[in-house]
Each structure stands twice: as structure tokens, then as C-alpha cells.
Amino acid sequence: MADLSPTTPPTSPSAAPVAPAAEAPGSRRLVSLDAFRGFTMFWIVGGKALLLALGALQAGRVVDFLRYQLAHSAWEGLRFYDLIWPSFMLMVGVSIPYSFAKRAETQSRGQILLTAAKRAALLFLLGSFRVSLSKNTPTLIELSSALQPIGIAYFVAALLAWRPRWVQATVAAAILAGYALLLALVPGPDFPAGSYARGANLVLLTDLAVLGRAEPEGWGTVISTLPTIATTLLGLWIGGLLRGPTAPGRKAAIIAGLGVAGLATGWALSPIVPVVMKLWTSSYGLASAGWACLMFAAFYWIIDVRGWRRWSFPFVVIGMNAVTIYLGVSIVPFTRIVGIFSKPIAAHLGNWGPLFAAGAVLFVEWLVLYWLYRRKIFLKA
Numbered sequence: 001m002a003d004l005s006p007t008t009p010p011t012s013p014s015a016a017p018v019a020p021a022a023e024a025p026g027s028r029r030l031v032s033l034d035a036f037r038g039f040t041m042f043w044i045v046g047g048k049a050l051l052l053a054l055g056a057l058q059a060g061r062v063v064d065f066l067r068y069q070l071a072h073s074a075w076e077g078l079r080f081y082d083l084i085w086p087s088f089m090l091m092v093g094v095s096i097p098y099s100f101a102k103r104a105e106t107q108s109r110g111q112i113l114l115t116a117a118k119r120a121a122l123l124f125l126l127g128s129f130r131v132s133l134s135k136n137t138p139t140l141i142e143l144s145s146a147l148q149p150i151g152i153a154y155f156v157a158a159l160l161a162w163r164p165r166w167v168q169a170t171v172a173a174a175i176l177a178g179y180a181l182l183l184a185l186v187p188g189p190d191f192p193a194g195s196y197a198r199g200a201n202l203v204l205l206t207d208l209a210v211l212g213r214a215e216p217e218g219w220g221t222v223i224s225t226l227p228t229i230a231t232t233l234l235g236l237w238i239g240g241l242l243r244g245p246t247a248p249g250r251k252a253a254i255i256a257g258l259g260v261a262g263l264a265t266g267w268a269l270s271p272i273v274p275v276v277m278k279l280w281t282s283s284y285g286l287a288s289a290g291w292a293c294l295m296f297a298a299f300y301w302i303i304d305v306r307g308w309r310r311w312s313f314p315f316v317v318i319g320m321n322a323v324t325i326y327l328g329v330s331i332v333p334f335t336r337i338v339g340i341f342s343k344p345i346a347a348h349l350g351n352w353g354p355l356f357a358a359g360a361v362l363f364v365e366w367l368v369l370y371w372l373y374r375r376k377i378f379l380k381a
Contacts, residue, residue: 031304031312034320035303037320038312039295039315039318041325044329045326045365046358048070050358050362051070056355078291082288086228089232090232090292093232093233094235096158097161119155126323127146148225149228150228152229156232168237175226175230176285179227182202203220204220220279227282230289248304253297259295259297260290262289263286263290266285267283269286323379343357
């Protein structure tokens, strides 16, 4: 997603400065970013079905907890499944200093930004294409897929990639504050200012005014794209940190500290600004980005600081072709195709049948990605 795979990550604490045009010594990839991306995508392409099928073998509180966490919040609240999209927004930002540094070896700043604009437009169109497939309704302007906000946020972050990190942080904070004030102070014809109720909020009103429609589940699409940019700018800030001279262990601690700060601030605001993913309220943006930072910090510390990498290989294979599998599951009916062979076997496995069927689909998808990985075929929007 927008060149999420950095090609020249740092290999020592003496890595290049933050500026994207600076050269990062060494050629090792930031494996933790690939693994974290793959881990996040894993839940979308089959991990959720696999874990729920496993949990269904035995009822109990653990199974109920898994079911709860592997579904989006109905409205207010924050669950694990609500963290997938913010995690991708964060990773897009982290990747930019790496990918831009690589391109700066052969391209001018103007050429890099032109490429970024093309990538952003392509992401937007691919997102609309994916929604068109799922809804059987051709459309060019559609924000309900994750790809369109990612494309928009990616381009904004690209414009700020050469700015000092304090500028990036200031813009991110201003976006969250401005969005919070917008929802808090602007009323609608049928609801007061500061309404976050389902069916009666400024996000829904804007969608109806601009697009002439709203998502049935209450998802915001137009103005709620704005706060997603802040999460990507946070990732951009982290990417600059990772390319800087700070010791690796210290970098992991700083990222984790950002995570704790985001969580604390988000939940502190929640009595005033509810945590609502479908509106991407500022409290949700802070809390979800906090969790994303904590998860990435754990991946970075385990894989790139401690060097424990072998376990992450299955996720790396997925992460290095995230766009391929994200679009692929919309284009190719993996479940139906694999089911031709797996369903007759699953029918004889009793309660284990759903687990076998879900595992078979996920395994075939992974084999396709592994085939691409071995041949160094990587689709990058």
C-alpha cells in the first residue's frame, strides 16, 4: 500500500539523518515492518475465520472474548479489530522515509513527489475498484475502503516528509484538534453541536451532502478521512526516528512511550469525545494509534533489536505483498475454489470441519503469496 516495503533500512545506530533524501547505510529491510504488516493483514484474509473456528471447538469465556475482539465495535468502544485500519495508516507513514531515501538516489524531490501523487491516485482508484467488486456498483469516488484514505494520507505525509519532525507532529496535533472542534461546535439541522449519536452527527450529514448517501453501518467517509492523516503523520515521525542515530533499544522505548501517551490521552478525552471508530473521533484516533505504536514497538524490539526473526517469516510473506492479497481476496473467490476440495473432507471431521476449511483457505492464500515471494514478485500501488 503506497510502497509500504522499505528497501534500505538502517543496520546500525549510525544511520542517516531524518531527511528522506539522506542515504541510509546497509541494505537490510526493516523486517519488523514487513512482519507487522503481515500480522495485521493476516486477520483480514483468514486469520479471523481460523481463530473463530478454533474457538468454536470449546465454549467459554475465552471464546466469547475472542468473538468480541474480532468484530468491530458496534459504536462506542475499542476492540482489537478496530486497530487494523489505524495500524496500516501508521505503517504507511513509517515506510515513507525509507522509500524516499531510496528514490532520492536517482530522483529529484519533484520527481519523488510526482511519483507519490501517482501512487496516491492509484490507491484511490484501486480502493474504488475493490468497493465496486464487493457492491457490484461501479464507482470512481468512494471512501469506504481503507485504500482511499490511505492514498490521501500518504500524499499529505509525502508533502511533509522533508519537514522537521516537530512540524510533522504539530500538523498531526492540529488535525486532531481541528477535527474535534469541528464535531463539537458545528450543529446539524436535526441535532445539536457535539452530537456523536449514530444517525445524528456531522460526519453522516457531510456524507449525505457530498456523496448523496451514507454507509448503512454508520461509517464516516468524507470528513472522517481527515483524522486518519494524523495517524500517518505519526508513522512518518516514527520512520524518521528509526532512520536517525538513536540506539535501537531507545527507539523501541520511544515508540512504546508514544503508544502509552496516545492511549492515555485518548481515554482521558473519551468522557468528552467518545471513542467511535466509525466517526474516527479524535479520541479514537489517539487511542487506536497508541495501540498501533505499542504493537509495532513490540515487533521492532523482538525482530530488529533482539534479532529473533525466524518465527515472523509467515507474516513477512504476507506483509511483502499486502496489496496483492488485499485486492486478491476481492477478485479471486478463494473460499469457493478451495471449498471444492476442502468441504468433502471437512464434512467427515465433525466439529473440526470448520477449522479445517478455514485453515485450508488461509494456507492456499499463503502459498500463492509464498510463490510470489520466492520469485520476488511484489505488487506495490
